[in-house]
Amino acid sequence: MRKTLTLLLAVTALAYTVRLQGRAKAADDETQLIQLERSWNQAEMGRDAGAIASLFDDTLVYVDYDGSLMNRAEYLRSVATPSSSPEHMYDEGMKVHVYSNAGVVSGVYRETGTTKGKPYTRRARFTDTWIKLNGQWKCVASQSTHIQ
Helix, strand or coil: CHHHHHHHHHHHHHHHHHHHHHHHHHHHHHHHHHHHHHHHHHHHHCCCHHHHHCCEEEEEEEECCCCCEEEHHHHHHHHHCCCEEEEEEEEEEEEEEEECCEEEEEEEEEEEEEECCEEEEEEEEEEEEEEEECCEEEEEEEEEEECC
């Protein structure tokens, strides 16, 4: 009886440890994805297409707030030579869901800047899908919807 109880306690402790490690890994991935999202915003404000390129997979599908559809190359060109100049981009909150080697980040961002010499403020809800490839997160799909 004592051996059975000891074995049961050991198995329970092991299962609990494995579960905690899984939660810690998910939390690390969530933190990393939020950092990548914020790095993306900073690079876009700085028109640094090279920094953004490292975040994307070659198969990126990007749907902008105005409904335009771009692939990776088209989006990177739009960052390098934008029709508007963002001065501030910040998130109003993000939620991250990690599913093994996939992550979905959703939230709202606000952007202020100038376009054709006139100031603008844009607020949009976004959903970005990330895949972990060879130990690195890469964005494979991004969609934003303008909020009035």
